[in-house]
Amino acid sequence: MIDKVRFHLRKMKPLDVAIIIILLVASFIPHIVYGYQLSSIDEDARIIATVKISGEEVYCVELSEETPQEEFRLEPRDGQYNIIEVDGTRIRNREDNSPDQLGVRRGWISQPGETAVVLPHQLIIEIHAENQDGQEIHEEDDIIIPM
Numbered sequence: 001m002i003d004k005v006r007f008h009l010r011k012m013k014p015l016d017v018a019i020i021i022i023l024l025v026a027s028f029i030p031h032i033v034y035g036y037q038l039s040s041i042d043e044d045a046r047i048i049a050t051v052k053i054s055g056e057e058v059y060c061v062e063l064s065e066e067t068p069q070e071e072f073r074l075e076p077r078d079g080q081y082n083i084i085e086v087d088g089t090r091i092r093n094r095e096d097n098s099p100d101q102l103g104v105r106r107g108w109i110s111q112p113g114e115t116a117v118v119l120p121h122q123l124i125i126e127i128h129a130e131n132q133d134g135q136e137i138h139e140e141d142d143i144i145i146p147m
Contacts, residue, residue: 034113041112045129049091049109051084054122063089063110063127076121084125091125093118 051059053076061067063086070086071094082103083095090110093103096118103118103125112129 037113038111041129042131045131047089047110047112047127048130049086049125049127052124052126059084061086061091063091065089074123076123080121082118082121082123091127092116093123093125096121096123 047063049061049063050057051074053074058074059072061070065088067086067088069088072084074082074084076082079097081095081097082093085092085094087108090108092108093106093116096103098118098120100120103116103121103123106116109116109125109127112127114127116125117123
């Protein structure tokens, strides 16, 4: 194993090392931008969660400490269901009958810019921030979501 590592290190040139370092540093840029955007949200901003099916908004709720615990069932099409759970400052897709369960495994989301997606059901749960006038603070085109 060590011999293989030494072999590959001998084959590397100085420019290879520089490229690897630049790519490593550049990979953190989306996280830095996302963190900056989160820090620029005012304390008095309202955090809003929207649930969309096939691009149409079917549910909207403000996520705050006063938001009561709630659970409801959505049926996008015949034979499909999603159980959405809201608990104060967070929301999640608690249960569905999609084959891969990616929306369920996503878990709780609570920060602006976070999403939970169930592609087979065309269901999207998004969180965004609004100011007191009801205008969205960041347009969707401005938000960079790290994966």
